[in-house]
Amino acid sequence: MGLSNPIPESWQLVFIVPEVCDSVCEERWYLLNQSKIALGAYSERVEVALYVSTSSDAKWVEALDIEHKVLVLPEQELPIADQDYLLVDPLGQWVIRYPEVDSEQAVSQSKGLISDVRKILKLSRVG
Template sequence: MSGSNSSAPGSGAVPDSPLNFSVHSLPSPDLADGQRRTAAGRLRMLLVLAVCAAPVIASYVTYFVIRPEGRTNYSELITPGRPIPAELGLRTLGGEPVAAAALRDQWLIVVVGDAACDKTCEDHLYLQRQIREALGREKERVDKLWLVTDAGTPRPEVMRAISIGTPAAVLRVSRERLSAWLAPAQGQALAQHIYLVDPMGLWMMRVPPNPDAAKLKRDIEKLLRASASWDQPGRPAR
């Protein structure tokens, strides 16, 4: 019996002919689909943030835009509120870094000034203390903050004054970084105002220069009433 033929019968193939291979490219990723997914994720995140902020916005609108019973605010409402920058560069007077998030969870009455603390600065710090004390049982929802905008050392007599009762927090920050968050009215300097910041870290009111104590107290009382439904007890008063 003769040896077998390796070619299939009737194939007509030439045994020594080379084999041909077709090379097909792999399908490329769908970049457009990935971009759509990213955009959808960002939209969902924004919707969640909007839902969380809705009670806050509604309370401010009720008290300071709709103005029920003809009431008006003395301080200037900042809309939209400006969130505290994560990279504000806060430090203690001793130079230790402080996270911006540490300023959240309490209402803040903010005074701005350099370490020398001129008469305007002293007046603001005194008013800050007096108004907080005048809030009665609601004062525990409010903290006092002095932002020092230079590298100087505050005078001992000023530090003693702001330590009476519940001490004010004192932090150092550069004017340049602070200007990304707080801003004066046109024609005014940053230190001419007192600033009100809500527990979410939003700067939302700017007090006029040479503030009227009674009118400012009324503004803060309205803020505390407006936020009563969502403002939870925050960090302990210092």
């Protein structure tokens, strides 16, 4: 990712916080947290984190029960968009990016994310 890794001991499921977090944003955040729970025994190796920028919805982030890591994105151009999910390895490298989808596809995307993360964690020796 070209950035220092603020959670070096864990894999990270990351949510990119948009400028305004509406109901779709909240649903995506909820599904990401449920995906971590659905990982079962593998969930101990994964942290859920928020990536925020200067344009992110700060009020929404503050209103959350912050047991999650909040990470600040640099002001450089990155190949990500608001409401994307990222899987980041313990070395700080982006492994997979899941782009924003509409509400009808969100559950299906979360199931795919769970399947992908399980496979990766099963094969990985880091984190």
